[in-house]
Amino acid sequence: MKKLVWFIAGIALGAVAARQIEENPAARKAYEEAKASVSEFADAVMDGFSEREAELSKPKRKPAAAKSSAARPKSAATKKTGPRSKPAGK
Numbered sequence: 001m002k003k004l005v006w007f008i009a010g011i012a013l014g015a016v017a018a019r020q021i022e023e024n025p026a027a028r029k030a031y032e033e034a035k036a037s038v039s040e041f042a043d044a045v046m047d048g049f050s051e052r053e054a055e056l057s058k059p060k061r062k063p064a065a066a067k068s069s070a071a072r073p074k075s076a077a078t079k080k081t082g083p084r085s086k087p088a089g090k
Helices: 002-023 025-057
Strands: none
Touching: 002 025
16 A cells, blocks of 8 residues: 555656646756756766676687696606505504
């Protein structure tokens, strides 16, 4: 029931605002300024969105491969054989 009351109140306020905008030149001017501001803001948001989307869709460059020890074959003496078990007494 509360939602219906708020819905009807919103419609009534919208009708009053529309009538004021039609009859009052100052209200019409304020409406046009607000509309222009909202349009500018929406355009700025869309521009930023488009720029960010273009940034994210660019292929990423891979960093230059550094020489690492993983590329070199290991000798038998330096290979790890895995975990060693502890003596039973300790």
